[in-house]
Amino acid sequence: MSPTVLTALFVCALLAGLVLKFWLATRQIRHVAAHRDSVPSAFADRISLSAHHKAADYTIAKARLGILELGFGAAVLLGWTLLGGLDALNQVLLAWLGPGLPQQLALLAAFVLIGGVLDLPFSLYGTFVLEEQFGFNKMSFKLWLVDALKGALLGALIGLPIAALMLWLMGAAGDLWWLWAWCVWMGFNLLLLLIYPSFIAPLFNKFEPLQDESLKERVTQLMSRCGFSAKGLFVMDGSRRSAHANAYFTGFGASKRVVFFDTLLKSLTPGEVDAVLAHELGHFKHKHIIKRIVSMFALSLVGFALLGFLSQQLWFYLGLGVRPITADVQGVNSALALLLFMMAVPVFTTFISPIMAQLSRQHEFEADAYAVKQTDAADLKSALLKLYEDNASTLTPDPVYVKFYYSHPPATERLARMGA
Numbered sequence: 001m002s003p004t005v006l007t008a009l010f011v012c013a014l015l016a017g018l019v020l021k022f023w024l025a026t027r028q029i030r031h032v033a034a035h036r037d038s039v040p041s042a043f044a045d046r047i048s049l050s051a052h053h054k055a056a057d058y059t060i061a062k063a064r065l066g067i068l069e070l071g072f073g074a075a076v077l078l079g080w081t082l083l084g085g086l087d088a089l090n091q092v093l094l095a096w097l098g099p100g101l102p103q104q105l106a107l108l109a110a111f112v113l114i115g116g117v118l119d120l121p122f123s124l125y126g127t128f129v130l131e132e133q134f135g136f137n138k139m140s141f142k143l144w145l146v147d148a149l150k151g152a153l154l155g156a157l158i159g160l161p162i163a164a165l166m167l168w169l170m171g172a173a174g175d176l177w178w179l180w181a182w183c184v185w186m187g188f189n190l191l192l193l194l195i196y197p198s199f200i201a202p203l204f205n206k207f208e209p210l211q212d213e214s215l216k217e218r219v220t221q222l223m224s225r226c227g228f229s230a231k232g233l234f235v236m237d238g239s240r241r242s243a244h245a246n247a248y249f250t251g252f253g254a255s256k257r258v259v260f261f262d263t264l265l266k267s268l269t270p271g272e273v274d275a276v277l278a279h280e281l282g283h284f285k286h287k288h289i290i291k292r293i294v295s296m297f298a299l300s301l302v303g304f305a306l307l308g309f310l311s312q313q314l315w316f317y318l319g320l321g322v323r324p325i326t327a328d329v330q331g332v333n334s335a336l337a338l339l340l341f342m343m344a345v346p347v348f349t350t351f352i353s354p355i356m357a358q359l360s361r362q363h364e365f366e367a368d369a370y371a372v373k374q375t376d377a378a379d380l381k382s383a384l385l386k387l388y389e390d391n392a393s394t395l396t397p398d399p400v401y402v403k404f405y406y407s408h409p410p411a412t413e414r415l416a417r418m419g420a
């Protein structure tokens with residue numbers, strides 16, 4: 001391929017993706033606004049008009065911010081690639097450090113750091129203006145800052161060694177380096193899954209064993225009825241940061257545990273908590289988690305093989321606006337190849353996201369069906385409605401927007417299925 005063809009493909013895909021996402025966001029805004037003034041009849045007795053208004057306004061505000069982020073993200077991407085940002089950063093670091101592993105590691109770190117700073121305004125606005133305005137944000141600026149610093153430190157402690165190992169493999173492990181790198185990457189991901197619940201999550205939140213004896217009894221009964229054992233039932237202080245509610249089942253093997261947000265326990269009855277947990281157990285019974293992990297493994301193998309090929313093609317670098325360090329593009333350009341790959345691939349894979357979303361919605365239906373079998377359907381219905389209301393999720397999303405983005409089916413569809 002010639003560099004010019006890649007440039008043309010990249011620009012076309014980026015523009016097509018932008019137009020598509022902009023169209024979807026404006027559809028969503030129009031649809032939600034058009035249905036703002038009446039609660040859908042199926043929910044009229046459960047959801048107040050003021051809650052419906054809040055959900056509409058929140059959804060629209062988020063979609064508007066999304067449009068801004070979309071435009072900004074595309075500009076930053078062009079800045080890094082075709083407008084020469086990554087090339088300039090690479091040249092500066094080359095002049096300072098010379099070619100080699102330290103230079104490449106510095107390039108990755110500088111890229112991540114600059115990206116984080118560019119995202120700051122959106123992160124701050126999202127938390128302290130948008131979420132604040134709708135009463136969801138519970139974070140002080142100090143807590144936000146501590147979180148950000150902890151996250152950066154943790155990212156450096158975990159990310160730098162694994163990045164160094166990857167770069168080293170890319171340069172030293174021969175033509176099949178990508179296969180070795182894939183093995184390391186998979187091992188690293190499994191390790192993260194294993195240590196996340198016990199070692200990483202507690203750095204950001206407090207986890208206390210569930211105290212409520214009657215709820216504990218109920219939940220334990222449900223779990224043994226469904227054939228599950230977990231090492232513990234925990235309550236997480238989600239209310240420290242946000243009023244959004246949730247529950248999850250995490251870890252595998254010996255680190256398996258159930259985590260309830262304190263915000264969830266405050267708003268749901270014990271029967272409803274049971275139903276929500278049964279839904280989560282449904283994901284396990286149907287092996288959704290394993291399927292997701294296996295497909296992630298398979299996709300990343302394809303990704304690494306593609307990266308192995310692309311990293312040796314001169315046109316890959318030139319077509320995306322970067323001069324490789326030497327014409328023999330293996331080894332010394334590994335960090336460039338990694339960064340270009342991570343930036344370019346999503347531009348092309350945007351168009352398959354409806355398939356992923358469809359699969360995920362299918363899984364949600366299956367988990368709902370499982371929960372209905374194990375607990376009371378009425379409990380699951382009322383729990384879902386409470387969660388939709390508490391999270392100000394709209395009951396009237398645009399159907400095309402749903403097809404493209406929604407990982408969970410809209411409330412109307414979920415409740416209709418449960419009734420059937």
Ligand SMILES: [Zn+2]
Pocket residue numbers: 279280283363364367
């Ligand atoms: Zn689910």
